[in-house]
Amino acid sequence: MNTPTPASNPVRHRALGDHSWQNRAACQSTEHNPVDPEIFFPDPDEVDKIAAAKALCDQCPVRQTCLDVALEGNDVYGIRGGMTEEERRPLHDELADRLDRSRVDDAIAGRDIHLTKPERRAVVLEAYRRGISEERLAWLLKITEEHAQKLYRETRRALRNGELRRASATAPLAESSAADRHGRRDFGTAA
Numbered sequence: 001m002n003t004p005t006p007a008s009n010p011v012r013h014r015a016l017g018d019h020s021w022q023n024r025a026a027c028q029s030t031e032h033n034p035v036d037p038e039i040f041f042p043d044p045d046e047v048d049k050i051a052a053a054k055a056l057c058d059q060c061p062v063r064q065t066c067l068d069v070a071l072e073g074n075d076v077y078g079i080r081g082g083m084t085e086e087e088r089r090p091l092h093d094e095l096a097d098r099l100d101r102s103r104v105d106d107a108i109a110g111r112d113i114h115l116t117k118p119e120r121r122a123v124v125l126e127a128y129r130r131g132i133s134e135e136r137l138a139w140l141l142k143i144t145e146e147h148a149q150k151l152y153r154e155t156r157r158a159l160r161n162g163e164l165r166r167a168s169a170t171a172p173l174a175e176s177s178a179a180d181r182h183g184r185r186d187f188g189t190a191a
Contacts, residue, residue, distance in 0.1 A: 013106045013113045021069075026060035041078040050084060057082035071095050072114050107140060108132070128155045 022028065029035040035056070042049035057063050057079065067081020071091055078085065099118040106113055107123045108130070115123065120141060127137045138148040 013103055013111060021062045021065045024062050025066065026056050040080075044084075044086075050079065053079040054082055067091075110140065112142075124151045124155055128152055128159075 027035050027037070027040065029037070039049050039053045039056075042053065057066075060066065060082075063081050065081075067083060067088070069075070070080035070088065072095065074092065076085055076088070076092065080088065083091075096116055097118060098116045099122060101122075103113060103115060103119050104122045104126055107115055107119070108126055123140065124137065127140065132140075134148040134152055135145055137143075137151065138145040141148070143151075
């Protein structure tokens with residue numbers, strides 16, 4: 001499902017290698033806010049610990065980034081982004097298929113973010129449609145200029161043969177179906 005991002009609150013995706021978001025996390029223990037990290041690694045039957053960790057996550061300004069980092073880093077342990085290991089499992093399973101328009105737009109704009117294969121393909125198509133040079137595409141995707149030329153040739157061929165129009169009509173840019181099933185319309189928006 002393709003959900004528009006409100007103009008007043010644009011999505012900001014974490015750049016590759018950026019860990020500065022952790023400084024704003026509600027779980028960061030400070031002198032005035034001591035947090036025991038063990039509450040984020042409860043046993044499945046420790047419902048009080050789970051509830052306490054989720055309550056802290058609910059008030060965290062970087063909750064979505066935390067979830068995305070856990071998913072993209074295949075971190076399957078503990079409570080991350082307000083979700084238990086079991087709650088994240090379906091999202092982990094479908095992460096490789098994620099196709100999020102805001103991530104594609106950020107990549108086109110030059111942000112160095114983690115992209116799935118479908119998002120990389122969408123970046124190539126969008127760059128081609130916008131007339132972005134092969135040199136710029138190579139820089140955006142961290143590939144050689146020769147590889148960018150090859151991707152543009154494949155895109156031209158696919159457009160000429162109508163393959164991309166058919167694919168676009170049946171699979172619009174959207175969040176993961178697991179995200180929708182789990183009520184996580186914001187899945188995959190920060191990393």
